Amino acid sequence: MILISTGRSLIWQHWDDVFVVYQPSSAETHVFNETTAWILRSLEQGPQTARRVKEAVELALGIGNGDLGANDFAFAVWRLEELGLLVCREEAVAA
Amino acid sequence: MIIGDLSRREFGEKLAGEGLRVQFGPFNLLIRSNLDSFASLAYPLYEPYPVPDETSITDFHVRIASPPHSLRRWIRKQACFALDGHSPFAPYTLAHAFPAFEWGVNWCVATRSHHLLMLHSAVVERNGHAMLFPASPGDGKSTLCTALVHSGWRLLSDEFGLVRPEDGRLLPMPRLIPLKNESIEVIRRFRPEAYIGPSFHGTRKGTVAHVRPPVDSIRRAQETARPRCFVFPRWIANSPLLLNPIAKSRAFLMVATNAFNYEVLDEGAFRLVGAMIAGCDCYSLSYSDLDEAVAALGELSGFASG
Numbered sequence: 288m289i290l291i292s293t294g295r296s297l298i299w300q301h302w303d304d305v306f307v308v309y310q311p312s313s314a315e316t317h318v319f320n321e322t323t324a325w326i327l328r329s330l331e332q333g334p335q336t337a338r339r340v341k342e343a344v345e346l347a348l349g350i351g352n353g354d355l356g357a358n359d360f361a362f363a364v365w366r367l368e369e370l371g372l373l374v375c376r377e378e379a380v381a382a
Numbered sequence: 383m384i385i386g387d388l389s390r391r392e393f394g395e396k397l398a399g400e401g402l403r404v405q406f407g408p409f410n411l412l413i414r415s416n417l418d419s420f421a422s423l424a425y426p427l428y429e430p431y432p433v434p435d436e437t438s439i440t441d442f443h444v445r446i447a448s449p450p451h452s453l454r455r456w457i458r459k460q461a462c463f464a465l466d467g468h469s470p471f472a473p474y475t476l477a478h479a480f481p482a483f484e485w486g487v488n489w490c491v492a493t494r495s496h497h498l499l500m501l502h503s504a505v506v507e508r509n510g511h512a513m514l515f516p517a518s519p520g521d522g523k524s525t526l527c528t529a530l531v532h533s534g535w536r537l538l539s540d541e542f543g544l545v546r547p548e549d550g551r552l553l554p555m556p557r558l559i560p561l562k563n564e565s566i567e568v569i570r571r572f573r574p575e576a577y578i579g580p581s582f583h584g585t586r587k588g589t590v591a592h593v594r595p596p597v598d599s600i601r602r603a604q605e606t607a608r609p610r611c612f613v614f615p616r617w618i619a620n621s622p623l624l625l626n627p628i629a630k631s632r633a634f635l636m637v638a639t640n641a642f643n644y645e646v647l648d649e650g651a652f653r654l655v656g657a658m659i660a661g662c663d664c665y666s667l668s669y670s671d672l673d674e675a676v677a678a679l680g681e682l683s684g685f686a687s688g
Contacts, residue, residue, distance in 0.1 A: 298649060300656040305631035309652040314645065316638060316652060318631065 292330035407555030500642035501543030511610035522617030633664035
């Protein structure tokens with residue numbers, strides 16, 4: 288699975304472990320936890336495989352490789368996709 | 383020149399004739415009314431407000447008058463508020479013309495002033511630093527604000543946190559403060575010297591009475607202030623005083639969702655609210671005793687400005 292950010296012009300505010308994000312394309316303001324925010328941040332340089340993104344998020348959160356629950360990660364990705372902030376593509380299709 | 387430089391008769395004649403020009407902070411109004419009862423109520427309450435000169439631009443042409451060509455001019459008399467000749471609201475009973483006019487002016491500002499970010503918030507100032515009180519109806523914002531401005535604070539507004547996008551400073555609009563129901567007697571007891579107009583019973587918001595802000599606040603209505611502190615107040619019967627810091631992310635959302643035109647201003651509003659929250663201390667306040675609340679906020683202002 289390849290994750291592709293669609294929110295390149297997002298505007299960020301960050302306090303403690305909460306991220307408040309403005310999405311110009313929808314004029315919406317979102318509140319994200321660290322996991323969700325780091326998924327978006329890790330896609331800023333370009334599309335990544337879901338596995339790479341998960342590893343990057345774990346590194347940013349300071350937890351061990353594999354310690355971020357697969358369900359938690361999948362839920363965050365699903366939520367970002369629902370908001371139009373990323374799209375998921377099968378690797379073969381994306382290639 | 384201020385309204386008080388006009389005699390009561392001149393005041394009524396201007397309202398009924400070419401219109402009376404009044405300045406409320408950044409806004410100039412031209413007010414017309416053929417209701418002598420309105421003039422009688424408005425004269426003492428508007429007495430300290432400045433009259434802009436004839437060459438200045440008028441922001442709102444407003445009118446409170448009996449409906450034209452209607453039996454209501456004689457039977458169960460009514461009053462209509464109009465902006466630029468259009469009446470956005472159903473008529474009010476004549477006895478409620480004054481509160482209807484005050485609400486109408488607020489409506490004009492809230493719907494026509496998108497060159498400013500408009501927070502739904504009371505704003506007071508002390509030592510050059512503004513304290514904002516964003517709140518929902520019933521949270522005691524106006525009561526607390528009235529108590530503060532009769533305790534050494536300057537009123538910027540009881541309803542609108544007007545933020546200038548260019549520099550994030552707050553523009554004063556020290557209009558009358560409408561107190562509702564029990565709050566009227568609370569303030570009469572708290573500061574018997576406060577100038578409070580007559581009570582209007584059975585309005586769409588219950589019993590309403592208007593507090594005239596201290597003259598110093600009206601005189602300094604062109605003096606902007608820097609936002610320094612957000613306090614989210616809540617009056618709770620018999621509650622002990624609780625003044626606690628809150629997370630800035632939570633404060634951001636409470637301010638943004640309470641703003642009149644956050645969605646209208648888009649990204650600009652996000653940046654302005656973000657900058658304000660970043661530069662301010664943020665607290666929640668629960669209280670039941672006004673003296674305690676005023677004292678605690680006084681201490682907080684000393685701390686905040688130190």
